[in-house]
Amino acid sequence: MSTLADIADIGTDPRRGGYSRHVFDDAERQLREWFVEQAQRRGLGVRTDANTNIWAWWGEPGDDAVVTGSHLDSVPGGGAFDGPLGVTSALQAIDILRARGFHPQRPFAVVVFAEEEGGRFGVPCLGSKLLTGQIDADRARALRDVDGNTFAEAMVAFGADPRRSGRDDAALRRIGQFVELHVEQGKGLVHQERPIAVADSILGHGRWRFRFRGQGNHAGATLIDDRRDPMLPAAQLVLAARRTAEASAGGRATVGSIVPNPGGTNVIASAVDVYLDARAPRRAREMVDELSARAAECAAEEGCEVDIAEESFGDTVHFDTVLRDRIRGVLDGAPALASGAGHDAGILAAERPSAMLFVRNPTGISHAPEEHVEDDDCQKGSLALADVLAELAG
Template sequence: MTGLADIADVGRDARRGGWSRHGFDRAELELREWFTAEARRRGLDVRPDRNGNLWAWWGAPGPSAVVTGSHLDSVPGGGEFDGPLGVVSALQAVDLLRSRGFTPAKPLAVVVFVEEEGGRFGVACLGSRLLTGAIRPDAAARLTDPDGVSFGEAAHAAGFDPLRMGRDDRALASIGAFVELHVEQGRGLGVPVGLASSILAHGRWRFTFTGQGNHAGATPVEDRHDPMLPAARTVVAARRAATGGARATVGRVVPNPGGTNVIASSVDLWLDARAADEPRTREVVAAVEAAAREAALDEGCEVAVTEESWGGTVRFDTGLAAEVRSALGDVPALPTGAGHDAGILAAHVPTAMLFVRNPTGVSHAPAEFAEPDDCAAGVVALASVLEHLAR
């Protein structure tokens, strides 16, 4: 797909495979420059907001704006389509509308949100959370990446003042509708384009197991307080708790100090839990936490559990969904287990999501894919929706 091919070499990860592009890192900053240039080449007025998000306006910013877009960052070693497909498709939808001779009667904008995946600072949808006030700016500024760089420091280096970040009521009041196009992150679509109905409740929790660091060769097993053991049991407990359609995943484990011949003094692991509603998600987390505490006690260790992010069940605006169907016809609607900036905005403005079919069903990995013809169908669908909303 033209556009994706233009940025295919940015952030390639030789070690993990796929792409690693994170908020305010070198790759993401390069992509922001690419987007700014592409938007300006189309005559759009690019304006960053105080939270680090980029807005490209077709027409003067104002009330009842029709907004589309997505993000350009990725998970570590992620796929090519997650995020960038929505941005590239938005720019191409603008091209298509202009080729039809369409001029929007309402302001129309393409937005790029910063740090949607949380791959660098640990909290997903950071740009949209700051915009809507879902996270306090001081809490966001204190978040750190694996190298100890804080979000506040990274934002400042990129030209943003962390002291000015936070809820932007003026920006929120200007949005009449937000439509995000995204590659499907499963294999539920049998047609090129579908509509999101809801997002599962989901969150992230950090489990910190503390034991006694020691020598791997000189310390008898019976004298050990090894935090890696309760951490390992917690990984298994997460799988066992994920029943009845719930999902529980441990995708990151960090031992300290991390030596091959060293019994760790502490181990951090992160639990991602999702289910159809908040009570069920909380039930899953409670089961994993109970197993973690039992395992820590058995090994003579301690465990602390910290909730790092949370998003309740999102049900997208039914009125806007009806408008989308007016533009596209009776497209299929399906729920998703993946979080999105659209899910954060949904509590504040009418929001909808379009999905482009993913034949592999794989996402957050290099095998993520969408056929060129399906991507083209997504652009046509998005353009039709934007035209319908911005008449």
């Protein structure tokens, strides 16, 4: 908690509450500098890869390493623990292991992945997806933020060379096993009255943009019968998303952002972008297919059109069962939980044995200021991570 307190004032959002920390903005740069300073204080060798992920090595870098870490960016108005808890716990775990006199017998690193939340450029886990080649580098370089800046331009402003971004086989070879600690984003541990769990799986999930196009016009001078208002089918999509998710076993569908153009109170919009997040154990894409058909019907009824673009998608992830069970053995049979949230560990799982630890969140709330972890559970999380890393690296 003292390590988290070091960054408690960085990226606070006075309008939304909580924190807004997005890749390469002032807050995220400060967090990067803080991490580098913390790593160097511990004698770790720090390197930033071609995709702007930061690696801090205990000893010399090498292949088949034990790697832990998480991310430092946030959603708009996010909580204090989503991401940073995994980074600070990794640093604390190193302190614990050194206090025990432990010396790793395998290469060992802490990694901070870039743009995990997709809060600036819209694609979650961008740093790990570039590393593994799960997103085309040209597509990533062309991503734009709300101000029209491309990811490539942002990399240049940060001091990185976008031409070097993309799949990094040398970096992947260095990951023998990856373990990410994260605040639980739900109440599974609250219900089980346990402080620590091990991840079993991650729901398949993706993001889609529905662009409804109509006719911009005057809010007062245009009769109702003369309107082609894209806000109406947009609103109907929001309601349809809830109904479709309710009818799908384990499904979740959320509209978290609606962007009208031009956005004036006394203006009928000419276009409305609706951003959909859909998740399900088996049929996330099928849910979106249903919603796409409904969106087309609603748009036609209002004399509008709709274009649909898939911004990202990841199928259901099942973590390495051997590594999962080995970790559960170290942690006295910690429960295994499914995650409804995406993580960098889920991206790496397609390439390397990966696992996750969850730390109890008494509120069950995440991606909001009310996200919380008790001091005692923070300590238990760091101790559990240290025990796991000692087992894997020793």
